[in-house]
Amino acid sequence: MHTPSATITLYLSARNKIVALASGTGRRWAETALALAGFTEDDDLLHTLPLDYPARARQALTHLHQAARDCQVRVATHPRPYLGDIAEAIVAALPGSWAATVLGLREQQDQHHLRDYLWETSALYELLEKERLGFAAFLRDGGGTELLLVERPSDGSYVVGALTPSADHLNATAPPPRSVIASHAHTAAALIRTRLLPDYERAVHLSRLGEAEQDLRWAQEAHEPGAYYAAALDAALDRFRTQAAAFIATLRDGEPLTAEQSVFLDRVEDGLGLTLDEPHELDSEALADAQAVWLIHGEELIEMARAATPPPVTAAKDRAPATAVLPPSAVVASATGPHR
Structure with a gap:
Protein backbone atom coordinates (compact mmCIF):
# COMPACT_ATOMS: atom_id res chain seq x y z
CA MET A 1 0.00 0.00 0.00
CA HIS A 2 1.32 3.45 -0.93
CA THR A 3 2.30 5.60 2.05
CA PRO A 4 1.21 9.23 1.64
CA SER A 5 4.16 11.56 1.07
CA ALA A 6 2.26 14.58 2.34
CA THR A 7 -0.05 15.48 5.20
CA ILE A 8 -2.74 18.11 5.61
CA THR A 9 -3.15 19.05 9.26
CA LEU A 10 -6.29 20.97 10.18
CA TYR A 11 -6.36 23.44 13.08
CA LEU A 12 -9.51 25.01 14.46
CA SER A 13 -9.10 28.74 15.03
CA ALA A 14 -11.05 30.78 17.55
CA ARG A 15 -11.52 33.31 14.76
CA ASN A 16 -14.20 31.09 13.20
CA LYS A 17 -12.03 29.47 10.58
CA ILE A 18 -9.99 26.34 9.94
CA VAL A 19 -6.30 26.71 9.17
CA ALA A 20 -4.67 23.95 7.12
CA LEU A 21 -0.98 23.18 7.01
CA ALA A 22 0.40 21.14 4.10
CA SER A 23 3.68 19.38 4.81
CA GLY A 24 5.85 16.57 3.51
CA THR A 25 7.77 15.84 0.33
CA GLY A 26 4.53 15.69 -1.65
CA ARG A 27 3.33 19.02 -0.27
CA ARG A 28 2.28 20.27 -3.72
CA TRP A 29 -0.30 17.49 -3.93
CA ALA A 30 -1.63 18.50 -0.53
CA GLU A 31 -1.89 22.13 -1.65
CA THR A 32 -3.72 21.00 -4.78
CA ALA A 33 -6.24 19.10 -2.65
CA LEU A 34 -6.78 22.18 -0.48
CA ALA A 35 -7.36 24.38 -3.51
CA LEU A 36 -9.82 21.88 -5.00
CA ALA A 37 -11.75 21.80 -1.72
CA GLY A 38 -12.12 25.58 -1.62
CA PHE A 39 -9.46 26.60 0.90
CA THR A 40 -7.91 30.00 0.18
CA GLU A 41 -4.25 30.94 0.60
CA ASP A 42 -3.57 34.22 2.44
CA ASP A 43 -0.57 36.56 2.34
CA ASP A 44 1.23 34.44 4.94
CA LEU A 45 0.86 31.35 2.68
CA LEU A 46 -1.62 29.79 5.12
CA HIS A 47 -4.64 27.91 3.74
CA THR A 48 -7.88 28.81 5.50
CA LEU A 49 -11.55 27.90 5.36
CA PRO A 50 -14.16 30.23 6.96
CA LEU A 51 -16.81 28.66 9.18
CA ASP A 52 -19.40 31.41 8.79
CA TYR A 53 -21.68 28.96 6.94
CA PRO A 54 -21.43 25.53 8.62
CA ALA A 55 -23.13 23.60 5.80
CA ARG A 56 -20.75 25.06 3.21
CA ALA A 57 -17.78 24.34 5.49
CA ARG A 58 -18.85 20.71 5.95
CA GLN A 59 -19.20 20.32 2.20
CA ALA A 60 -15.72 21.79 1.64
CA LEU A 61 -14.20 19.45 4.23
CA THR A 62 -15.91 16.46 2.60
CA HIS A 63 -14.46 17.54 -0.74
CA LEU A 64 -11.07 17.92 0.92
CA HIS A 65 -11.18 14.36 2.18
CA GLN A 66 -12.09 13.09 -1.29
CA ALA A 67 -9.43 15.20 -3.03
CA ALA A 68 -6.80 14.14 -0.51
CA ARG A 69 -7.64 10.48 -1.11
CA ASP A 70 -7.29 10.98 -4.85
CA CYS A 71 -3.97 12.80 -4.37
CA GLN A 72 -2.80 10.16 -1.85
CA VAL A 73 -2.49 12.77 0.89
CA ARG A 74 -3.15 12.06 4.56
CA VAL A 75 -5.57 14.36 6.44
CA ALA A 76 -5.28 14.82 10.21
CA THR A 77 -7.02 17.04 12.75
CA HIS A 78 -4.79 18.67 15.35
CA PRO A 79 -6.20 18.34 18.88
CA ARG A 80 -4.70 21.58 20.20
CA PRO A 81 -5.68 25.24 19.65
CA TYR A 82 -4.27 26.99 16.62
CA LEU A 83 -0.98 28.65 17.55
CA GLY A 84 -1.97 31.89 15.84
CA ASP A 85 -4.79 32.33 18.37
CA ILE A 86 -2.37 31.74 21.23
CA ALA A 87 0.02 34.31 19.76
CA GLU A 88 -2.76 36.89 19.43
CA ALA A 89 -3.87 36.30 23.03
CA ILE A 90 -0.29 36.75 24.26
CA VAL A 91 0.45 40.00 22.40
CA ALA A 92 -2.89 41.45 23.53
CA ALA A 93 -1.72 41.02 27.13
CA LEU A 94 1.72 42.60 26.66
CA PRO A 95 2.50 46.27 27.33
CA GLY A 96 2.81 48.52 24.31
CA SER A 97 1.86 47.78 20.71
CA TRP A 98 2.79 44.18 19.97
CA ALA A 99 1.88 42.23 16.83
CA ALA A 100 2.03 38.53 15.99
CA THR A 101 2.97 36.91 12.68
CA VAL A 102 2.45 33.18 12.12
CA LEU A 103 4.87 31.08 10.11
CA GLY A 104 3.92 27.65 8.77
CA LEU A 105 6.79 25.18 9.22
CA ARG A 106 6.17 23.03 6.17
CA GLU A 107 9.62 21.49 5.99
CA GLN A 108 12.24 20.58 8.59
CA GLN A 109 14.62 23.11 7.07
CA ASP A 110 12.15 25.88 7.97
CA GLN A 111 12.71 25.02 11.62
CA HIS A 112 16.46 24.70 11.27
CA HIS A 113 16.56 28.13 9.65
CA LEU A 114 14.92 29.68 12.73
CA ARG A 115 17.64 28.32 15.01
CA ASP A 116 20.11 30.83 13.57
CA TYR A 117 18.06 33.72 14.96
CA LEU A 118 17.71 32.51 18.54
CA TRP A 119 19.55 34.42 21.25
CA GLU A 120 19.47 31.57 23.76
CA THR A 121 20.42 28.10 22.51
CA SER A 122 18.61 25.85 24.96
CA ALA A 123 15.08 24.43 25.13
CA LEU A 124 13.76 26.35 22.14
CA TYR A 125 16.79 25.46 20.03
CA GLU A 126 16.37 21.76 20.80
CA LEU A 127 12.69 21.86 19.86
CA LEU A 128 13.48 23.41 16.49
CA GLU A 129 16.25 20.89 15.92
CA LYS A 130 14.62 17.64 17.04
CA GLU A 131 10.82 17.96 17.04
CA ARG A 132 8.38 18.28 14.16
CA LEU A 133 6.49 21.51 14.72
CA GLY A 134 3.56 22.79 12.73
CA PHE A 135 3.74 26.53 13.31
CA ALA A 136 5.91 29.19 14.90
CA ALA A 137 4.87 32.76 15.69
CA PHE A 138 6.93 35.94 15.80
CA LEU A 139 5.95 38.42 18.51
CA ARG A 140 7.24 41.94 17.79
CA ASP A 141 6.91 45.22 19.68
CA GLY A 142 7.83 47.42 16.72
CA GLY A 143 10.90 48.75 18.53
CA GLY A 144 13.34 45.95 17.78
CA THR A 145 12.28 43.35 20.35
CA GLU A 146 11.39 40.05 18.68
CA LEU A 147 10.26 36.87 20.41
CA LEU A 148 9.57 33.41 18.99
CA LEU A 149 6.65 31.24 20.14
CA VAL A 150 6.27 27.52 19.48
CA GLU A 151 4.24 24.68 20.96
CA ARG A 152 6.10 21.75 22.51
CA PRO A 153 4.58 18.55 21.08
CA SER A 154 5.35 16.36 24.10
CA ASP A 155 2.97 18.16 26.48
CA GLY A 156 1.37 21.04 24.56
CA SER A 157 3.27 23.69 26.51
CA TYR A 158 4.12 27.00 24.88
CA VAL A 159 7.77 28.00 24.73
CA VAL A 160 8.75 31.63 24.14
CA GLY A 161 12.29 32.82 23.60
CA ALA A 162 14.07 35.94 22.42
CA LEU A 163 15.57 36.38 18.98
CA THR A 164 19.01 37.96 18.79
CA PRO A 165 18.70 41.70 18.09
CA SER A 166 19.72 42.83 14.65
CA ALA A 167 23.45 43.42 14.31
CA ASP A 168 22.59 46.92 13.04
CA HIS A 169 20.66 47.50 16.26
CA LEU A 170 22.98 45.93 18.81
CA ASN A 171 26.12 43.84 19.21
CA ALA A 172 24.56 41.30 21.58
CA THR A 173 27.38 40.16 23.87
CA ALA A 174 25.58 39.81 27.21
CA PRO A 175 24.18 36.49 28.50
CA PRO A 176 20.84 36.00 26.70
CA PRO A 177 17.46 36.06 28.46
CA ARG A 178 16.08 32.63 29.30
CA SER A 179 13.08 31.24 27.48
CA VAL A 180 9.79 30.83 29.34
CA ILE A 181 7.41 27.87 29.29
CA ALA A 182 3.69 27.96 30.09
CA SER A 183 0.65 25.77 29.63
CA HIS A 184 -1.66 28.51 28.38
CA ALA A 185 -1.57 31.94 26.80
CA HIS A 186 -2.26 34.22 29.76
CA THR A 187 0.43 32.51 31.85
CA ALA A 188 2.88 32.83 28.96
CA ALA A 189 2.09 36.56 28.71
CA ALA A 190 2.60 36.99 32.45
CA LEU A 191 5.98 35.26 32.32
CA ILE A 192 7.00 37.38 29.33
CA ARG A 193 6.06 40.57 31.18
CA THR A 194 7.62 39.67 34.51
CA ARG A 195 10.70 37.71 33.45
CA LEU A 196 11.54 37.47 29.78
CA LEU A 197 11.20 41.17 28.90
CA PRO A 198 13.04 42.44 32.02
CA ASP A 199 15.86 39.97 31.34
CA TYR A 200 15.83 40.97 27.67
CA GLU A 201 16.13 44.65 28.57
CA ARG A 202 18.91 43.82 31.03
CA ALA A 203 20.82 41.89 28.35
CA VAL A 204 20.42 44.76 25.89
CA HIS A 205 21.59 47.22 28.55
CA ALA A 308 22.95 50.07 38.87
CA THR A 309 22.08 47.16 36.57
CA PRO A 310 19.49 44.95 38.28
CA PRO A 311 20.18 41.22 38.69
CA PRO A 312 18.48 38.79 36.31
CA VAL A 313 14.92 37.87 37.18
CA THR A 314 14.61 34.43 38.75
CA ALA A 315 11.54 32.29 39.34
CA ALA A 316 11.01 29.14 41.32
CA LYS A 317 8.65 27.85 38.63
CA ASP A 318 8.59 28.92 35.01
CA ARG A 319 5.53 27.04 33.95
CA ALA A 320 1.94 26.73 35.07
CA PRO A 321 0.11 23.49 35.92
CA ALA A 322 -1.26 21.65 32.94
CA THR A 323 -4.87 22.43 32.09
CA ALA A 324 -7.34 20.51 30.04
CA VAL A 325 -7.76 21.66 26.45
CA LEU A 326 -10.98 21.04 24.58
CA PRO A 327 -10.67 19.29 21.17
CA PRO A 328 -11.79 20.98 17.97
CA SER A 329 -15.52 21.07 17.36
CA ALA A 330 -17.35 18.26 15.64
CA VAL A 331 -17.61 20.18 12.37
CA VAL A 332 -13.92 19.48 11.75
CA ALA A 333 -13.64 15.92 13.03
CA SER A 334 -16.84 14.58 11.48
CA ALA A 335 -16.30 16.01 8.02
CA THR A 336 -12.70 14.95 7.50
CA GLY A 337 -13.44 11.26 7.85
CA PRO A 338 -11.07 8.75 9.45
CA HIS A 339 -7.36 9.45 9.56
CA ARG A 340 -5.39 7.62 6.94
Whole structure:
Protein backbone atom coordinates (compact mmCIF):
# COMPACT_ATOMS: atom_id res chain seq x y z
CA MET A 1 0.00 0.00 0.00
CA HIS A 2 1.32 3.45 -0.93
CA THR A 3 2.30 5.60 2.05
CA PRO A 4 1.21 9.23 1.64
CA SER A 5 4.16 11.56 1.07
CA ALA A 6 2.26 14.58 2.34
CA THR A 7 -0.05 15.48 5.20
CA ILE A 8 -2.74 18.11 5.61
CA THR A 9 -3.15 19.05 9.26
CA LEU A 10 -6.29 20.97 10.18
CA TYR A 11 -6.36 23.44 13.08
CA LEU A 12 -9.51 25.01 14.46
CA SER A 13 -9.10 28.74 15.03
CA ALA A 14 -11.05 30.78 17.55
CA ARG A 15 -11.52 33.31 14.76
CA ASN A 16 -14.20 31.09 13.20
CA LYS A 17 -12.03 29.47 10.58
CA ILE A 18 -9.99 26.34 9.94
CA VAL A 19 -6.30 26.71 9.17
CA ALA A 20 -4.67 23.95 7.12
CA LEU A 21 -0.98 23.18 7.01
CA ALA A 22 0.40 21.14 4.10
CA SER A 23 3.68 19.38 4.81
CA GLY A 24 5.85 16.57 3.51
CA THR A 25 7.77 15.84 0.33
CA GLY A 26 4.53 15.69 -1.65
CA ARG A 27 3.33 19.02 -0.27
CA ARG A 28 2.28 20.27 -3.72
CA TRP A 29 -0.30 17.49 -3.93
CA ALA A 30 -1.63 18.50 -0.53
CA GLU A 31 -1.89 22.13 -1.65
CA THR A 32 -3.72 21.00 -4.78
CA ALA A 33 -6.24 19.10 -2.65
CA LEU A 34 -6.78 22.18 -0.48
CA ALA A 35 -7.36 24.38 -3.51
CA LEU A 36 -9.82 21.88 -5.00
CA ALA A 37 -11.75 21.80 -1.72
CA GLY A 38 -12.12 25.58 -1.62
CA PHE A 39 -9.46 26.60 0.90
CA THR A 40 -7.91 30.00 0.18
CA GLU A 41 -4.25 30.94 0.60
CA ASP A 42 -3.57 34.22 2.44
CA ASP A 43 -0.57 36.56 2.34
CA ASP A 44 1.23 34.44 4.94
CA LEU A 45 0.86 31.35 2.68
CA LEU A 46 -1.62 29.79 5.12
CA HIS A 47 -4.64 27.91 3.74
CA THR A 48 -7.88 28.81 5.50
CA LEU A 49 -11.55 27.90 5.36
CA PRO A 50 -14.16 30.23 6.96
CA LEU A 51 -16.81 28.66 9.18
CA ASP A 52 -19.40 31.41 8.79
CA TYR A 53 -21.68 28.96 6.94
CA PRO A 54 -21.43 25.53 8.62
CA ALA A 55 -23.13 23.60 5.80
CA ARG A 56 -20.75 25.06 3.21
CA ALA A 57 -17.78 24.34 5.49
CA ARG A 58 -18.85 20.71 5.95
CA GLN A 59 -19.20 20.32 2.20
CA ALA A 60 -15.72 21.79 1.64
CA LEU A 61 -14.20 19.45 4.23
CA THR A 62 -15.91 16.46 2.60
CA HIS A 63 -14.46 17.54 -0.74
CA LEU A 64 -11.07 17.92 0.92
CA HIS A 65 -11.18 14.36 2.18
CA GLN A 66 -12.09 13.09 -1.29
CA ALA A 67 -9.43 15.20 -3.03
CA ALA A 68 -6.80 14.14 -0.51
CA ARG A 69 -7.64 10.48 -1.11
CA ASP A 70 -7.29 10.98 -4.85
CA CYS A 71 -3.97 12.80 -4.37
CA GLN A 72 -2.80 10.16 -1.85
CA VAL A 73 -2.49 12.77 0.89
CA ARG A 74 -3.15 12.06 4.56
CA VAL A 75 -5.57 14.36 6.44
CA ALA A 76 -5.28 14.82 10.21
CA THR A 77 -7.02 17.04 12.75
CA HIS A 78 -4.79 18.67 15.35
CA PRO A 79 -6.20 18.34 18.88
CA ARG A 80 -4.70 21.58 20.20
CA PRO A 81 -5.68 25.24 19.65
CA TYR A 82 -4.27 26.99 16.62
CA LEU A 83 -0.98 28.65 17.55
CA GLY A 84 -1.97 31.89 15.84
CA ASP A 85 -4.79 32.33 18.37
CA ILE A 86 -2.37 31.74 21.23
CA ALA A 87 0.02 34.31 19.76
CA GLU A 88 -2.76 36.89 19.43
CA ALA A 89 -3.87 36.30 23.03
CA ILE A 90 -0.29 36.75 24.26
CA VAL A 91 0.45 40.00 22.40
CA ALA A 92 -2.89 41.45 23.53
CA ALA A 93 -1.72 41.02 27.13
CA LEU A 94 1.72 42.60 26.66
CA PRO A 95 2.50 46.27 27.33
CA GLY A 96 2.81 48.52 24.31
CA SER A 97 1.86 47.78 20.71
CA TRP A 98 2.79 44.18 19.97
CA ALA A 99 1.88 42.23 16.83
CA ALA A 100 2.03 38.53 15.99
CA THR A 101 2.97 36.91 12.68
CA VAL A 102 2.45 33.18 12.12
CA LEU A 103 4.87 31.08 10.11
CA GLY A 104 3.92 27.65 8.77
CA LEU A 105 6.79 25.18 9.22
CA ARG A 106 6.17 23.03 6.17
CA GLU A 107 9.62 21.49 5.99
CA GLN A 108 12.24 20.58 8.59
CA GLN A 109 14.62 23.11 7.07
CA ASP A 110 12.15 25.88 7.97
CA GLN A 111 12.71 25.02 11.62
CA HIS A 112 16.46 24.70 11.27
CA HIS A 113 16.56 28.13 9.65
CA LEU A 114 14.92 29.68 12.73
CA ARG A 115 17.64 28.32 15.01
CA ASP A 116 20.11 30.83 13.57
CA TYR A 117 18.06 33.72 14.96
CA LEU A 118 17.71 32.51 18.54
CA TRP A 119 19.55 34.42 21.25
CA GLU A 120 19.47 31.57 23.76
CA THR A 121 20.42 28.10 22.51
CA SER A 122 18.61 25.85 24.96
CA ALA A 123 15.08 24.43 25.13
CA LEU A 124 13.76 26.35 22.14
CA TYR A 125 16.79 25.46 20.03
CA GLU A 126 16.37 21.76 20.80
CA LEU A 127 12.69 21.86 19.86
CA LEU A 128 13.48 23.41 16.49
CA GLU A 129 16.25 20.89 15.92
CA LYS A 130 14.62 17.64 17.04
CA GLU A 131 10.82 17.96 17.04
CA ARG A 132 8.38 18.28 14.16
CA LEU A 133 6.49 21.51 14.72
CA GLY A 134 3.56 22.79 12.73
CA PHE A 135 3.74 26.53 13.31
CA ALA A 136 5.91 29.19 14.90
CA ALA A 137 4.87 32.76 15.69
CA PHE A 138 6.93 35.94 15.80
CA LEU A 139 5.95 38.42 18.51
CA ARG A 140 7.24 41.94 17.79
CA ASP A 141 6.91 45.22 19.68
CA GLY A 142 7.83 47.42 16.72
CA GLY A 143 10.90 48.75 18.53
CA GLY A 144 13.34 45.95 17.78
CA THR A 145 12.28 43.35 20.35
CA GLU A 146 11.39 40.05 18.68
CA LEU A 147 10.26 36.87 20.41
CA LEU A 148 9.57 33.41 18.99
CA LEU A 149 6.65 31.24 20.14
CA VAL A 150 6.27 27.52 19.48
CA GLU A 151 4.24 24.68 20.96
CA ARG A 152 6.10 21.75 22.51
CA PRO A 153 4.58 18.55 21.08
CA SER A 154 5.35 16.36 24.10
CA ASP A 155 2.97 18.16 26.48
CA GLY A 156 1.37 21.04 24.56
CA SER A 157 3.27 23.69 26.51
CA TYR A 158 4.12 27.00 24.88
CA VAL A 159 7.77 28.00 24.73
CA VAL A 160 8.75 31.63 24.14
CA GLY A 161 12.29 32.82 23.60
CA ALA A 162 14.07 35.94 22.42
CA LEU A 163 15.57 36.38 18.98
CA THR A 164 19.01 37.96 18.79
CA PRO A 165 18.70 41.70 18.09
CA SER A 166 19.72 42.83 14.65
CA ALA A 167 23.45 43.42 14.31
CA ASP A 168 22.59 46.92 13.04
CA HIS A 169 20.66 47.50 16.26
CA LEU A 170 22.98 45.93 18.81
CA ASN A 171 26.12 43.84 19.21
CA ALA A 172 24.56 41.30 21.58
CA THR A 173 27.38 40.16 23.87
CA ALA A 174 25.58 39.81 27.21
CA PRO A 175 24.18 36.49 28.50
CA PRO A 176 20.84 36.00 26.70
CA PRO A 177 17.46 36.06 28.46
CA ARG A 178 16.08 32.63 29.30
CA SER A 179 13.08 31.24 27.48
CA VAL A 180 9.79 30.83 29.34
CA ILE A 181 7.41 27.87 29.29
CA ALA A 182 3.69 27.96 30.09
CA SER A 183 0.65 25.77 29.63
CA HIS A 184 -1.66 28.51 28.38
CA ALA A 185 -1.57 31.94 26.80
CA HIS A 186 -2.26 34.22 29.76
CA THR A 187 0.43 32.51 31.85
CA ALA A 188 2.88 32.83 28.96
CA ALA A 189 2.09 36.56 28.71
CA ALA A 190 2.60 36.99 32.45
CA LEU A 191 5.98 35.26 32.32
CA ILE A 192 7.00 37.38 29.33
CA ARG A 193 6.06 40.57 31.18
CA THR A 194 7.62 39.67 34.51
CA ARG A 195 10.70 37.71 33.45
CA LEU A 196 11.54 37.47 29.78
CA LEU A 197 11.20 41.17 28.90
CA PRO A 198 13.04 42.44 32.02
CA ASP A 199 15.86 39.97 31.34
CA TYR A 200 15.83 40.97 27.67
CA GLU A 201 16.13 44.65 28.57
CA ARG A 202 18.91 43.82 31.03
CA ALA A 203 20.82 41.89 28.35
CA VAL A 204 20.42 44.76 25.89
CA HIS A 205 21.59 47.22 28.55
CA LEU A 206 24.67 45.14 29.38
CA SER A 207 25.47 44.70 25.68
CA ARG A 208 25.27 48.46 25.18
CA LEU A 209 27.57 48.98 28.15
CA GLY A 210 30.01 46.57 26.53
CA GLU A 211 29.82 48.47 23.25
CA ALA A 212 30.34 51.80 24.98
CA GLU A 213 33.29 50.47 26.97
CA GLN A 214 34.92 49.00 23.86
CA ASP A 215 34.50 52.24 21.90
CA LEU A 216 35.90 54.29 24.78
CA ARG A 217 38.92 52.05 25.23
CA TRP A 218 39.64 52.26 21.51
CA ALA A 219 39.30 56.05 21.51
CA GLN A 220 41.63 56.41 24.50
CA GLU A 221 44.31 54.14 23.04
CA ALA A 222 44.20 54.83 19.29
CA HIS A 223 45.88 58.01 18.09
CA GLU A 224 46.41 57.41 14.40
CA PRO A 225 46.12 60.62 12.38
CA GLY A 226 44.10 60.93 9.20
CA ALA A 227 40.57 61.41 7.87
CA TYR A 228 39.60 57.78 8.49
CA TYR A 229 40.53 58.01 12.16
CA ALA A 230 38.62 61.27 12.56
CA ALA A 231 35.51 59.81 10.90
CA ALA A 232 35.66 56.66 13.00
CA LEU A 233 36.14 58.71 16.16
CA ASP A 234 33.13 60.88 15.33
CA ALA A 235 31.01 57.79 14.69
CA ALA A 236 32.07 56.23 18.02
CA LEU A 237 31.33 59.50 19.84
CA ASP A 238 27.91 59.69 18.23
CA ARG A 239 27.18 56.11 19.36
CA PHE A 240 28.27 56.95 22.88
CA ARG A 241 26.09 60.05 23.03
CA THR A 242 23.06 57.92 22.10
CA GLN A 243 24.03 55.27 24.66
CA ALA A 244 24.80 57.86 27.34
CA ALA A 245 21.33 59.37 26.98
CA ALA A 246 19.81 55.94 27.68
CA PHE A 247 22.21 55.26 30.58
CA ILE A 248 21.40 58.61 32.21
CA ALA A 249 17.64 58.11 31.80
CA THR A 250 17.88 54.63 33.33
CA LEU A 251 19.93 55.90 36.27
CA ARG A 252 17.47 58.70 36.98
CA ASP A 253 14.54 56.28 36.84
CA GLY A 254 16.22 53.80 39.18
CA GLU A 255 17.35 54.02 42.78
CA PRO A 256 17.53 57.53 44.31
CA LEU A 257 20.76 59.31 43.38
CA THR A 258 23.05 61.18 45.72
CA ALA A 259 23.52 64.90 45.21
CA GLU A 260 27.00 64.24 43.85
CA GLN A 261 25.71 61.67 41.36
CA SER A 262 22.96 64.02 40.16
CA VAL A 263 25.48 66.81 39.59
CA PHE A 264 27.73 64.41 37.69
CA LEU A 265 24.92 63.25 35.41
CA ASP A 266 23.88 66.85 34.74
CA ARG A 267 27.46 67.77 33.88
CA VAL A 268 27.90 64.81 31.52
CA GLU A 269 24.52 65.37 29.88
CA ASP A 270 25.28 69.03 29.28
CA GLY A 271 28.87 68.37 28.14
CA LEU A 272 27.74 65.78 25.59
CA GLY A 273 25.18 68.19 24.19
CA LEU A 274 22.25 65.95 25.09
CA THR A 275 20.11 68.84 26.36
CA LEU A 276 20.07 70.64 23.01
CA ASP A 277 16.90 70.83 20.91
CA GLU A 278 18.77 68.85 18.23
CA PRO A 279 21.18 66.74 20.31
CA HIS A 280 22.88 65.19 17.28
CA GLU A 281 23.66 68.54 15.62
CA LEU A 282 26.85 69.89 17.22
CA ASP A 283 29.12 72.62 15.92
CA SER A 284 32.89 72.11 15.97
CA GLU A 285 33.34 73.67 19.42
CA ALA A 286 30.51 71.66 20.99
CA LEU A 287 31.83 68.53 19.29
CA ALA A 288 35.27 69.07 20.82
CA ASP A 289 33.69 69.60 24.25
CA ALA A 290 31.64 66.42 23.88
CA GLN A 291 34.71 64.44 22.90
CA ALA A 292 36.58 65.71 25.98
CA VAL A 293 33.68 64.76 28.27
CA TRP A 294 33.50 61.33 26.64
CA LEU A 295 37.19 60.60 27.06
CA ILE A 296 37.42 61.97 30.61
CA HIS A 297 34.10 61.02 32.20
CA GLY A 298 32.86 58.21 29.96
CA GLU A 299 34.35 55.44 32.05
CA GLU A 300 32.76 56.75 35.25
CA LEU A 301 29.34 56.92 33.59
CA ILE A 302 29.71 53.36 32.29
CA GLU A 303 30.74 52.07 35.71
CA MET A 304 27.87 53.93 37.35
CA ALA A 305 25.36 52.44 34.89
CA ARG A 306 26.79 48.95 35.27
CA ALA A 307 26.64 49.14 39.07
CA ALA A 308 22.95 50.07 38.87
CA THR A 309 22.08 47.16 36.57
CA PRO A 310 19.49 44.95 38.28
CA PRO A 311 20.18 41.22 38.69
CA PRO A 312 18.48 38.79 36.31
CA VAL A 313 14.92 37.87 37.18
CA THR A 314 14.61 34.43 38.75
CA ALA A 315 11.54 32.29 39.34
CA ALA A 316 11.01 29.14 41.32
CA LYS A 317 8.65 27.85 38.63
CA ASP A 318 8.59 28.92 35.01
CA ARG A 319 5.53 27.04 33.95
CA ALA A 320 1.94 26.73 35.07
CA PRO A 321 0.11 23.49 35.92
CA ALA A 322 -1.26 21.65 32.94
CA THR A 323 -4.87 22.43 32.09
CA ALA A 324 -7.34 20.51 30.04
CA VAL A 325 -7.76 21.66 26.45
CA LEU A 326 -10.98 21.04 24.58
CA PRO A 327 -10.67 19.29 21.17
CA PRO A 328 -11.79 20.98 17.97
CA SER A 329 -15.52 21.07 17.36
CA ALA A 330 -17.35 18.26 15.64
CA VAL A 331 -17.61 20.18 12.37
CA VAL A 332 -13.92 19.48 11.75
CA ALA A 333 -13.64 15.92 13.03
CA SER A 334 -16.84 14.58 11.48
CA ALA A 335 -16.30 16.01 8.02
CA THR A 336 -12.70 14.95 7.50
CA GLY A 337 -13.44 11.26 7.85
CA PRO A 338 -11.07 8.75 9.45
CA HIS A 339 -7.36 9.45 9.56
CA ARG A 340 -5.39 7.62 6.94
